[in-house]
Amino acid sequence: MPELPEVETVRRGLEKLIVGQQILSVKILNEKSLSFAGSGLAKKVEGAKIIAVRRRGKVLIIDLDNDFSLVIHLKMTGQLVFQGSERWGGGHPTDSFVGTLPDKSTRIIFELGKKSSEKSFARLFFNDQRKFGWIKLVLTATVNELPLIAKMGPEPWTEEATEKFIKNIRHRANSMIKPAILDQSIIAGIGNIYADESLWSAKVHPETRVKNLTDKQLAAIYRAAGEIMQKSIDFGGSTIQTYVKADGTKGSYLEKFAKVFGKDGQPCPRCGTIIQKLRVAGRGTHICPKCQKPSRIVE
DNA sequence: CTAGGATCCTGTCAGC
DNA sequence: TGCTGACAGGATCCTA
Numbered sequence: 413m414p415e416l417p418e419v420e421t422v423r424r425g426l427e428k429l430i431v432g433q434q435i436l437s438v439k440i441l442n443e444k445s446l447s448f449a450g451s452g453l454a455k456k457v458e459g460a461k462i463i464a465v466r467r468r469g470k471v472l473i474i475d476l477d478n479d480f481s482l483v484i485h486l487k488m489t490g491q492l493v494f495q496g497s498e499r500w501g502g503g504h505p506t507d508s509f510v511g512t513l514p515d516k517s518t519r520i521i522f523e524l525g526k527k528s529s530e531k532s533f534a535r536l537f538f539n540d541q542r543k544f545g546w547i548k549l550v551l552t553a554t555v556n557e558l559p560l561i562a563k564m565g566p567e568p569w570t571e572e573a574t575e576k577f578i579k580n581i582r583h584r585a586n587s588m589i590k591p592a593i594l595d596q597s598i599i600a601g602i603g604n605i606y607a608d609e610s611l612w613s614a615k616v617h618p619e620t621r622v623k624n625l626t627d628k629q630l631a632a633i634y635r636a637a638g639e640i641m642q643k644s645i646d647f648g649g650s651t652i653q654t655y656v657k658a659d660g661t662k663g664s665y666l667e668k669f670a671k672v673f674g675k676d677g678q679p680c681p682r683c684g685t686i687i688q689k690l691r692v693a694g695r696g697t698h699i700c701p702k703c704q705k706p707s708r709i710v711e
Numbered sequence: 712c713t714a715g716g717a718t719c720c721t722g723t724c725a726g727c
Numbered sequence: 728t729g730c731t732g733a734c735a736g737g738a739t740c741c742t743a
Binding site: 414415418470485486487488489504542544545560594596603604605606607650666673674695696 | 734735736737738
Binding site: 444487488489516517540541542543544583584585586587588591693694 | 712713714715716719720721722
């Protein structure tokens with residue numbers, strides 16, 4: 413689930429909480445959730461100090477001071493929850509943000525602290541209902557060689573990267589625009605929500621073939637994706653803070669944030685037409701049928 | 712090259 | 728209440 417804004421929100425939260433901490437121990441509740449192409453995984457992790465928390469696309473990277481890094485992908489239902497003197501969590505929003513941990517979704521537990529001080533003890537929980545998410549321990553120097561990262565397209569921010577994005581996507585001329593922007597090798601960080609939001613913003617129908625879009629339209633999609641994702645980060649992404657409202661009831665940040673995603677049956681915020689839900693490339697897709705007209709140039 | 716389906720899993724919800 | 732099927736904020740692999 414978590415897309416770039418959620419992963420960036422997690423990164424910022426964790427950076428404040430865990431950099432400088434030592435990993436005292438690792439508890440593996442689900443073997444497949446944590447892997448290492450070698451032996452002595454726990455021994456490599458335990459005792460290491462966390463020196464940085466980075467992000468590339470939807471991938472989170474925790475650098476350790478022993479030349480290793482923990483590379484994390486939350487996939488659909490992953491989340492990270494820090495429990496120390498304070499509680500913090502981000503990623504896929506579920507009740508595990510607020511409930512007692514570990515719970516049945518907990519896959520890995522990192523016990524953090526400083527060897528010299530008993531007081532700083534804290535735990536970092538990697539929770540993941542569907543077990544699609546993963547953590548890999550790799551040499552820091554080889555992080556960029558992981559296929560997903562090696563092939564990854566540009567982050568959706570800079571003006572220069574617009575050209576890179578257009579160049580990448582033109583290689584997929586006959587593809588529909590929605591699956592094309594979901595492809596991490598074309599542009600990094602877009603998932604199902606931001607794909608729909610970006611296409612609505614740029615007034616492009618998700619089934620439009622790439623070859624039927626002008627450079628200007630592609631640039632508009634790229635720009636919309638960057639702006640919407642930046643706005644989402646500023647808004648606070650998906651965290652405990654946005655999950656629990658001030659009055660203690662559950663709130664969805666999507667409810668407030670999204671214009672079309674999950675809004676089928678409701679009026680388009682731009683023109684009032686009822687938003688429809690369709691299936692495009694196997695994914696639930698939300699459009700305004702008036703703002704996002706299908707391409708008339710059909711081959 | 713592209714689409715479409717299956718796969719990795721668990722939980723939830725609609726419908727009968 | 729219990730069952731069933733569809734679906735889910737991801738990515739990869741396989742087939743046609």
